[in-house]
Amino acid sequence: MIELDELDRKVLRALQEDATLSAGALGRRIGLSQPATWRRIKRLQEEGAIKGRRLMLDREKLGFGVTVFLGVKLATKGRVSLEDFERAVSAIPEVQTVEHILGLYDYRLRVVARDIPDFERVLRRRVMTLPGVGNVEANVLLSEERRPGPI
Structure with missing residues (x-):
């Protein structure tokens, strides 16, 4: 299990809501600098907490009702x-x-x-x-x- 502090949890929550956020935008949202946010994201990826980022498609609009x-x-x-x-x-x-x-x-x-x-x-x-x-x-x-x- 990976040890997470409160800022790690904020990063993960924000990325779950919108995985397209840049490190700068994410940092502004949670109160960290862009470099500090980028380092946290990188560490969370390396430790396996972030497996990847996905695009959510609207199945119905694509014809799969x-x-x-x-x-x-x-x-x-x-x-x-x-x-x-x-x-x-x-x-x-x-x-x-x-x-x-x-x-x-x-x-x-x-x-x-x-x-x-x-x-x-x-x-x-x-x-x-x-x-x-x-x-x-x-x-x-x-x-x-x-x-x-x-x-």
Whole structure:
């Protein structure tokens, strides 16, 4: 675990809100000079607290109006390795996240599609043909009220 002081936490909170902030703008926001802010960002990156910066896209405006969470239970864990399944499912562009979970299902997938018929195509032609897939349960996202926020 990385030791964080209050200024480190302020840097991380501000970058989670807007990862495009320059070191100067970020420093003004939290009360540090640009060089001191840059050094903190660099240290947080080197220590692994900051893994990268991402661009958030509006899926709906880009034509992907349906998000579905799939619970996937593998049929034959002994005959198909988890790595083989993960590699194959990660190659499907519509699959946004792959989470190995404990519980009723082995994996939870976040899948985006243009509409329900497009999702059905992805499910039938791509997901259901993956190695080792057994039971699948789909849950369509109706709305998303809370986005991931600061730690």
